[in-house]
Amino acid sequence: MLLPTVPIADPVTISAAADLLGITVDTIRYYEKEGIAPAPDRGPDGWRRYDEHDLAWLAGVVMLRGTGMSVAEMREYAAAYRAGADDEQRLALLRRHHETVLRRQAEVRRHLDALERKIAAYERQVDGR
Template sequence: MTVTEVPAGGVTISAAAELSGLSVDTLRYYEKEGLSLHRPERSASGQRRYTEEDVRWLGTLVMLRRTGMPIRDIRRFVDLYRIEGSEPQRLAILEAHREHVLEELNEVQTHLDAINRKINHYKEMVNE
């Protein structure tokens, strides 16, 4: 199932976890911490039901976390997302995060260059 295949009635927390690549415990934690756009609806039996919008939002959370955005910054972004007209503040958060990611990327590239130099050095030694 892909995000676009989420049925109108939503999916269970297990299916949402699978679709997002997160654990069920992480989804519960994100909900408790207010990182969801809204609390998932509940079925008649009390199960959480995640809509297509919910699952897409989880994809955004995954991207922000995997690029190293701290939970406190994500929380601020989510809080602003709920406020109409807060686009300039959200943009500022994302631009600041991009700068952080670019700095990290540059550092990793520097380390990769050093590894490649070492590999080339050892290849030369092995081939002599």
């Protein structure tokens, strides 16, 4: 997976990871429980410690979720990655999601256009009074 970088000097706690990624601790735990993100190593104190690779993987998950990828699809992608799926297989999963995002984007654009026409009509009415 081509991962976004989240530069850190030393591994960080789950709270610091959540802050860096703009998500909650519960979200990170959920992704780990669902098999979407691998559980990180633990420090001598038993606490999770997230290194750059862990953070990069989570940042990728955040990006995919931000595009509306379902948890089931993220689980499928992570499972394919762990199973050693080749680049073509992972590419196919991402292309399929990309098409879904483009369809949703076009739908939102149509709704936004209609909303803007409605606003313009009201503004003409208000300005005409």
